[in-house]
Amino acid sequence: MATLIFPTNHSPVEDAEAIRKAVEGWGTDEKSIITILGHRNTYQRQQIRKAYEELYQEDLVKRLEKEISGDFERAVYRWILEPADRDAVLAHVVIKEGKNYHVIAEIATVLSPEELLAVRRAYLHRYKHSLEEDVAAITSGHLRQLLVGLVTSYRYVGEEINARLAQSEAEILHEAIKEKKGSQEEVIRVLTTRSKTQLVATFNRYREAHGASISKKLVDETSDEFQKALYTAIRCFNDHTKYYEKVVRNAIKKTGTDEDALTRVIVSRAEKDMREIKELYYKRNSVHLEQAVAKDISGDYKNFLLALLGKED
Amino acid sequence: MATLIFPTNHSPVEDAEAIRKAVEGWGTDEKSIITILGHRNTYQRQQIRKAYEELYQEDLVKRLEKEISGDFERAVYRWILEPADRDAVLAHVVIKEGKNYHVIAEIATVLSPEELLAVRRAYLHRYKHSLEEDVAAITSGHLRQLLVGLVTSYRYVGEEINARLAQSEAEILHEAIKEKKGSQEEVIRVLTTRSKTQLVATFNRYREAHGASISKKLVDETSDEFQKALYTAIRCFNDHTKYYEKVVRNAIKKTGTDEDALTRVIVSRAEKDMREIKELYYKRNSVHLEQAVAKDISGDYKNFLLALLGKED
Numbered sequence: 001m002a003t004l005i006f007p008t009n010h011s012p013v014e015d016a017e018a019i020r021k022a023v024e025g026w027g028t029d030e031k032s033i034i035t036i037l038g039h040r041n042t043y044q045r046q047q048i049r050k051a052y053e054e055l056y057q058e059d060l061v062k063r064l065e066k067e068i069s070g071d072f073e074r075a076v077y078r079w080i081l082e083p084a085d086r087d088a089v090l091a092h093v094v095i096k097e098g099k100n101y102h103v104i105a106e107i108a109t110v111l112s113p114e115e116l117l118a119v120r121r122a123y124l125h126r127y128k129h130s131l132e133e134d135v136a137a138i139t140s141g142h143l144r145q146l147l148v149g150l151v152t153s154y155r156y157v158g159e160e161i162n163a164r165l166a167q168s169e170a171e172i173l174h175e176a177i178k179e180k181k182g183s184q185e186e187v188i189r190v191l192t193t194r195s196k197t198q199l200v201a202t203f204n205r206y207r208e209a210h211g212a213s214i215s216k217k218l219v220d221e222t223s224d225e226f227q228k229a230l231y232t233a234i235r236c237f238n239d240h241t242k243y244y245e246k247v248v249r250n251a252i253k254k255t256g257t258d259e260d261a262l263t264r265v266i267v268s269r270a271e272k273d274m275r276e277i278k279e280l281y282y283k284r285n286s287v288h289l290e291q292a293v294a295k296d297i298s299g300d301y302k303n304f305l306l307a308l309l310g311k312e313d
Numbered sequence: 314m315a316t317l318i319f320p321t322n323h324s325p326v327e328d329a330e331a332i333r334k335a336v337e338g339w340g341t342d343e344k345s346i347i348t349i350l351g352h353r354n355t356y357q358r359q360q361i362r363k364a365y366e367e368l369y370q371e372d373l374v375k376r377l378e379k380e381i382s383g384d385f386e387r388a389v390y391r392w393i394l395e396p397a398d399r400d401a402v403l404a405h406v407v408i409k410e411g412k413n414y415h416v417i418a419e420i421a422t423v424l425s426p427e428e429l430l431a432v433r434r435a436y437l438h439r440y441k442h443s444l445e446e447d448v449a450a451i452t453s454g455h456l457r458q459l460l461v462g463l464v465t466s467y468r469y470v471g472e473e474i475n476a477r478l479a480q481s482e483a484e485i486l487h488e489a490i491k492e493k494k495g496s497q498e499e500v501i502r503v504l505t506t507r508s509k510t511q512l513v514a515t516f517n518r519y520r521e522a523h524g525a526s527i528s529k530k531l532v533d534e535t536s537d538e539f540q541k542a543l544y545t546a547i548r549c550f551n552d553h554t555k556y557y558e559k560v561v562r563n564a565i566k567k568t569g570t571d572e573d574a575l576t577r578v579i580v581s582r583a584e585k586d587m588r589e590i591k592e593l594y595y596k597r598n599s600v601h602l603e604q605a606v607a608k609d610i611s612g613d614y615k616n617f618l619l620a621l622l623g624k625e626d
Contacts, residue, residue, distance in 0.1 A: 152465030193446035
């Protein structure tokens, strides 16, 4: 469930006017921006953008970029976009920076086939290149094969499982991953083409046969980009709530918060399953996520993320 | 332009009734089937299927499969389907038989990104697997990479061309294809991800730099499935009308017609650019395609294909 708190009735025009007031003149009223944008759902935010554009002949997103800065700006920018557009931007950051390829694996595996397609459309629209084109151009070898396969997939969605296939493909994964022999190409084939239901069945067979979950058998996260992307994909297929909890935990645990990761999870999941991620976080750490976040970061950035996490004003 | 001749007004119910009469009782009135179905466009055919189902609580496609047979049946069956569904069936035939992989390359490269997506949806709906899943499961190595890349592509559609990229990627193709060194993976990357406009620019640069078109430099069609699929993809990107003319020419030229290829081209293109293919055929062979077809095949199959080629009754 979502953590975002938003009014059932709001006036896009009034919101646009209030934001205009907050950004006009000397200084910026960040608190108003947080109070409004931190409490509007995707549809409402798009309505505000439209109303703002109509009222002031100016792109709200561009205006905000000028008025605010740093982690707060990045968080607001990612948040204000529609989910597919946001993911296109997140993928593009990876491509521009040539690191954190596992974020692309995360996007491609957590989304439904139709949602992933929407991201590809948004990416094409923004950058005049296809997502797979840009991913392929900056990667090579197995990393390329895995990421291109993940982002281009359009998987079967349904309950049909082939149990024999789950068994034989669990062995393919075992050979290649645990024993470090066998074909990585077959691992890539399985992970990039099978339905999520089928993959979970395969992972279950793996655990039964080998006494530990496949992600436990995988190398740790200090390994190379291919291994990291592989690990991310498998964890996201298996249980993306658990995966996100760990991303948040690691982001906070680090000396020097990993703001990009923290922001990414909160803006992406606040309207989806952030409540489950929070509950899992509490179970695992005996500290409420809000407390941990409040301790770790500060200022407008902190207030904004806390708003998305469900803090009442 | 299309070769199909169809009435602007038709009654789906009357058509369904006439077909019912043609298949009922002893024997089948193939002539009526040809007269009706051979002169209805995609939308009209779907209306007839609907009307038939409503009137007789029976699937028209299944009934026709029982009543007619051989190449005629296969042609009618492929024709009656919606284009995306037909291509899903054609791809599935390749997968079932484990040969003619270049047909998948043809489908994936001739269609627009949205059309290709419709084929993937139709395939999922029919077979409860994704197209790429089934392609990947029966292929390996470069053939797998190429075909999976082609069928999963969602290319940029637009006029923007990067001239420098065209030049550098023409060299990548040259190294790998003509010199047989360099990386096939890079060839696959270029062909599976770049926009069609960009690819044509790249092929043009290739021709300018090396004095012959890239397809001329490619191995002939007696080579392995990967080379054949590669050759098909490049020819289809370059000029699919020319490509189809050659498929038809080869299908007829063979001792023992290649009915599958002949049927595939005619049913796929009769509502699109079959007229241009016919004109090209005449230019190249100094014989009208209808004459060549009439000489090469016979019976109901012949009459049906001739109807699709625009022969007036």
